[in-house]
């Protein structure tokens with residue numbers, strides 16, 4: 408599936424099937440499938456007279472026109488609509504939250520989680536299920552099968568009623584639900600192939616569990632996950648059912664898993680690695696054991712880099728990252744209050760917090776980006792910092 412995924416967590420869905428219902432703030436996630444790629448240069452020059460910037464108007468309908476901006480138009484730049492004869496319609500499929508205020512969002516395309524050759528979609532719904540939250544892995548389908556469809560997310564992961572035609576559900580998906588008040592679905596991401604079995608995995612953060620100690624799960628992709636589309640999967644059961652691994656945060660209020668991300672293959676061992684942020688974590692270290700703390704930082708935040716491996720399973724402790732039990736590295740925020748890896752600043756400003764940088768220097772090792780949205784570099788109050796760390800093999 409090639410397309411564009413756009414989430415609007417605060418949007419009120421208006422759908423054909425919701426007559427009489429009002430679901431303010433339930434949120435909408437739209438998939439846009441362009442008919443010819445998002446490439447205006449496919450057009451005749453006639454319609455791009457000045458090679459100017461090209462814009463798409465995204466909306467909820469089956470057809471979204473594009474337009475060009477003519478920078479030479481007098482007296483100010485003006486817009487030329489590309490009319491319906493022209494081949495830039497995008498075709499749309501939509502998901503929406505099933506509850507008022509569900510704030511469906513945090514969506515992303517992931518690699519092929521069920522190994523059917525089509526990319527799949529991750530969507531978080533942290534305020535659903537009375538605050539337990541849920542993360543959905545929507546199984547991708549070919550665009551001709553799903554164009555113009557719309558689906559309440561809460562239909563995913565429920566049994567299809569016997570007697571009702573299977574085709575009545577346009578998409579299949581896997582629903583992972585959090586424990587009470589854990590607001591699962593705030594952060595989830597493609598994990599690459601963490602366990603190196605040839606199929607992509609996902610990482611799902613659960614920052615509020617155990618009094619905000621938090622944690623994250625790697626859910627392994629497989630051909631068999633298609634058998635999980637008619638039940639809810641409790642987050643806590645992922646390790647016991649052999650579906651993946653849970654990494655537990657270190658202490659209460661760390662918010663481990665507030666942000667999660669794939670990292671690429673940072674150490675170059677062929678297994679893809681992941682990042683888990685614990686932005687509220689405080690660090691006190693007596694490095695030389697002389698009784699004086701060399702590092703004493705309150706809520707500096709830490710980011711764990713965990714090396715993927717086919718040998719990890721069960722429930723593991725983030726406290727062990729960097730040891731032989733759980734190879735990886737721990738990055739510590741530079742100052743108290745930096746909230747390393749956080750996705751939310753003190754002013755409500757948002758950030759990715761952590762991300763793969765691909766292999767930006769082309770040396771074969773994955774590189775990573777770690778943000779500190781609350782950092783105040785060189786006396787610039789809360790200007791924020793982003794660090795680019797080059798993979799150099801095993802840290």
Ligand SMILES: [Ca+2]
Pocket residue numbers: 518519520521522523524525526527546547
């Ligand atoms: Ca797939």
Ligand SMILES: [Ca+2]
Pocket residue numbers: 599600601602603604605606607608627628
């Ligand atoms: Ca895998």
Ligand SMILES: [Ca+2]
Pocket residue numbers: 671672673674675676677678679680714715
């Ligand atoms: Ca690796």
Ligand SMILES: [Ca+2]
Pocket residue numbers: 765766767768769770771772773774797798
């Ligand atoms: Ca590199």
